[in-house]
Amino acid sequence: MHALSLRKLSKTFKGGVVALRDIDLDVEEGDFFGLLGPNGAGKSTLIGIVCTLITRSSGEAEVFGYDIEKQAWQAKCLLGVVPQEFNFNGFETVEQIVLNQACYYGIRRREAKWSCERYLRELGLWEKRRAVSRTLSGGMKRRLMIARALVHKPRLLILDEPTAGVDIELRRSMWRFLERINREDGVTIILTTHYLEEAESLCRNIAIIDEGRIIENTSTEALLTRLNTHAFILDLASPIARTPDIPDFPIKRLSDSRIEAEIRRDQSLTDLFAKLAEAGVRVSSMKNKANRLEELFIRLLDNKLDDEGRQTVSARGA
Amino acid sequence: MYWERSLVALATIARKETTRYLRIWMQTLLPPAITMALYFVIFGNLIGPRIGPMDGYSYIDFIVPGIIMMAVITNSYSNVVSSFFGAKFQRHVEELMVSPTPNAIILLGYVSGGVGRGLLTGFIVTIVSLMFTSLQIHSLFITCSVVLLTSILFSLGGFINGVFARKFDDVAIVPTFILTPLTYLGGVFYSISLLPDFWQVASLANPVLYMVNAFRYGILGAADINIWVAYALILLFIAILGSFSLHLLNRGVGLRS
Numbered sequence: 001m002h003a004l005s006l007r008k009l010s011k012t013f014k015g016g017v018v019a020l021r022d023i024d025l026d027v028e029e030g031d032f033f034g035l036l037g038p039n040g041a042g043k044s045t046l047i048g049i050v051c052t053l054i055t056r057s058s059g060e061a062e063v064f065g066y067d068i069e070k071q072a073w074q075a076k077c078l079l080g081v082v083p084q085e086f087n088f089n090g091f092e093t094v095e096q097i098v099l100n101q102a103c104y105y106g107i108r109r110r111e112a113k114w115s116c117e118r119y120l121r122e123l124g125l126w127e128k129r130r131a132v133s134r135t136l137s138g139g140m141k142r143r144l145m146i147a148r149a150l151v152h153k154p155r156l157l158i159l160d161e162p163t164a165g166v167d168i169e170l171r172r173s174m175w176r177f178l179e180r181i182n183r184e185d186g187v188t189i190i191l192t193t194h195y196l197e198e199a200e201s202l203c204r205n206i207a208i209i210d211e212g213r214i215i216e217n218t219s220t221e222a223l224l225t226r227l228n229t230h231a232f233i234l235d236l237a238s239p240i241a242r243t244p245d246i247p248d249f250p251i252k253r254l255s256d257s258r259i260e261a262e263i264r265r266d267q268s269l270t271d272l273f274a275k276l277a278e279a280g281v282r283v284s285s286m287k288n289k290a291n292r293l294e295e296l297f298i299r300l301l302d303n304k305l306d307d308e309g310r311q312t313v314s315a316r317g318a
Numbered sequence: 319m320y321w322e323r324s325l326v327a328l329a330t331i332a333r334k335e336t337t338r339y340l341r342i343w344m345q346t347l348l349p350p351a352i353t354m355a356l357y358f359v360i361f362g363n364l365i366g367p368r369i370g371p372m373d374g375y376s377y378i379d380f381i382v383p384g385i386i387m388m389a390v391i392t393n394s395y396s397n398v399v400s401s402f403f404g405a406k407f408q409r410h411v412e413e414l415m416v417s418p419t420p421n422a423i424i425l426l427g428y429v430s431g432g433v434g435r436g437l438l439t440g441f442i443v444t445i446v447s448l449m450f451t452s453l454q455i456h457s458l459f460i461t462c463s464v465v466l467l468t469s470i471l472f473s474l475g476g477f478i479n480g481v482f483a484r485k486f487d488d489v490a491i492v493p494t495f496i497l498t499p500l501t502y503l504g505g506v507f508y509s510i511s512l513l514p515d516f517w518q519v520a521s522l523a524n525p526v527l528y529m530v531n532a533f534r535y536g537i538l539g540a541a542d543i544n545i546w547v548a549y550a551l552i553l554l555f556i557a558i559l560g561s562f563s564l565h566l567l568n569r570g571v572g573l574r575s
Contacts, residue, residue, distance in 0.1 A: 013575060051416045054575045073320065076418040087409035091341070092334075095415075103330035106323020148413070282510035 001064060003029045003156045003188035004050065009059035011212075019045040021212040023059070027190055027205075029155070032182045034203030034220070038301060042212040043192045044084060047160050052079040061253045063156055074146050077105060080154030082145045090134030094125055094144055098151050105152035112151060112170045119147040122177060139170045146174070150181070157181070158190045163198060170193070175202055196297055200224070210301055223296060230290035231262045232269075237282035246272070246281040260289060275317055327419040328427050335431025337396055346397070346435060347442060350389045354443045357385050361507065370516040373509045373540050382447045383534040386508030387468065389443045390503055391526065394469040395438030396493060398428050402480030403489050411573065419512040421567035425477065425560070432473025433466070437562055453537060460545065461536030466528045467552045472497075474559035481563070481572045500526045505534075510542045525551060 003068075009023040022044045027033045037043050048054030050061055052068055063228055065074035088097045095116065102112030103199040119218045120126045129138065134143060142162060146282060163171040179185045179202065192200055199206055199220070200280060206223055208216040216223065239256035252260040259281075263272055339346040346347040362378030407410035414424055454570065455461055478491050504526030510518050521527055522543070532548035535541035541548075566572070 048372070048575070052413060052574070053415055055570060073418040073420075076416065083412065085409065087412045089405075089408060089410040091338075101413055101417070104327050104414055104419045106418070107328075108326055108328045126334055149483060151364050 001029045002026045002062070003031065004044070005060075005062045005065075006046075006050075009046070009049065009061055010057045011042075011049060011054065012057045019212055020049075021051070023209075023212075023214055024213060025217065026209060027156075027188060029064070029188055030182070030186055031188055032179075032202055032204050032245035033188070033190045034199035034206040035190060036196065036199055036206060036207060036297060037192075041209045043209055044160055045212075046209070047081070047083075047190075047192065048156055051079060056077040062280070070166065077152070078155045080152065080157045080291065081144075082149045082157070082159040083163050084164065086141050086145065086149065088133055088141075089146065091132060093130050093132055095129040095153045097144065098148050101148045102151040107152060109221060111182065115151050115153060119150050123147050124173075126235060139166050140168055142172070146177075150187075154187065155190045156190070160192050161194060162191070163193065163195060171198070178202065181185075206301055209295065216300055223306050226296065229262050229264050231260060233287050234261055234283045235285045236258050237284040242280060243277065244281050245279035246279060323418075324420055326421045327417070328430075329561040331414070331419075331424065331427025332434070335397075335401060335428065338401060339431065339435045345543050346393070347439060350393060350439045351442045351446055354385050354389055354519060355446045355449075355483065357381070358447060362450050363558040371510070373538075376451070376541065377472050378451045379538065380534075381454065381507055382451060382510070382528045383537045384504075386440050386443050387465070387530045387533045388400050388501050388506050390436040390440040390465055390469050391472045391529070392493065392497065393439040393498060394432040394472040395479075397435040398432035398473045399478030399483065399489050399492075401431060402428055402477055403483045403486075406483075406572065407486075412570040415573060419464035425474075425567060428477055428480075429470060429509055432476055433469045433519035436473065440469075444516065455537055456552065457536050459536075464529065464532040464536055464548070464552070467549075467556065468533070469511070470551055471529075471559065472555050474556065474563055477563050478559060478566065481566045484572070500524055501530075503527075504530045505542060506530055525555060528552065 004025070004027040006023050006025040009020055009025075010018075010144060011020040012018050023042075023046065025200075033045070045054055049056045050063070050068060053071065061076040066078070066080050068075045072229070092100070098116045098120065099109060099112050102115060103109055109113075111313070117126065120129055122201060125140060125143055125147060128140060129222075133141070136144065146162060149159075151296075162175055162178075166174065167305050175198065177279070178189060182189050189202075191199065191203060203220050206218065206220050207214050233254070236257045236259065240259075241256070243253040243259070245251075245252055248261045248267065254260055261276075265268065273283060358378065358381075361381055366377035366381075369377045369456050372375065402411070407412075428565035444453070475492075475497075479489065483489050503521065505521070510521045510527065513521060528543055528551050531541040531543045532545055532552070535545050
């Protein structure tokens, strides 16, 4: 069963701006799915259409087999949405916001209180339940939106950049929470994020959207194996005056005591260190230049990666 | 099941709307009480005795129904327009739109808030008016039904204004340039029998005249118009504005991209 199924989904806004072009996408029930793309790629438009805040121009969208417009009641009952921007009433209390949302789904207030308490406790907002929402910190507001989206117990949860502007500690605790509801409650999660480490860490499958088209849709693992090279930052034990010439290993000098080295999958770090030692360069420490998915993401968007993972000429940059 | 769930949603919107205008009672309930009390003092007590009787009633008795109705109209309208536009502006209207709440229930919920505030303000103004005169109700049914229907009608008007409003200025345009002139020229302070023939006929095109006069008939038993024509017009306008509001919601006008 597909939790979300999109067929030939297109959206053209007034004025002719094409936001989505014939999107086909299936998200399996129980999946933790990442939807990535640069700003303006069409992620939020896609989410807006699924939660009916934006009308589609053509195509079909189904949530657990229910058409989002023709069978709106059934589809919406199964769907929870955490939008990118805060969209709750700043004059209501935390508890009122969550309870009211449950009641909009037809859940009686008395019954909704259990679910409300559970999610407010799990998200660390129970002590703040009587606080007026506009007085909350940014991180609390984000968690409030998650509690609100879950209070009616949806089977599909869509989060549009839920950790934007959230500090690292809180982000990690939100990751753990999302992983738990995905694993234990079986909630299918679709996540859009700019933090690619987040997608790499959480998502089992990833789609990359750019200029309204899905340009990649595969498992996170398969996507990462397409990355043919790794870049490392090497801190040197003693400073160097010029870039060392190491055959087969592209080296970039960043400063007197720091270089960047790129190695292919079929090469080994041992070879690199051996050749650096031959050139009189001694390494004191090493780290990954960037998150792997981030590197791949940038290359995909720049059309730098062909099917075998080799770097090609940038179409965008040309 | 569907209707049971919809009723829970309706009760929630109604409760939320009621809480909203009660929470800000200094802005919603107190000002009309003060304004209308000033009308009673100035037009009723100070100027009224010099004007003399109107349609056979003392001037203050004549204007009380109109002033009550004026409070009901303006408050029903402004409650819905400000609440719905506020929900759009703060984007928390999206809470309702992503939920399965039917559009008819959303409309009913907002209208119930407008009706609640309109009737409560009308009640407060009625209590204030009792400090200046004693009211004799000619027909309780006509009084209550006309005030309720008028409140529904102007709540729907406020809703349509809220749907189309894009900025705060748009919320004030209709009440300032359309609603207030129609209300003041709708026979609140005078009987249209005092007007020249042309303006008497012209006044009949003002829908507020029918509401004010129908309400006055309910209280005093005297009106410038046929009471049944007033009922028919009010119901017709409710049907038109209600259908149009629902159409706007179904199309997502001002709400969906």
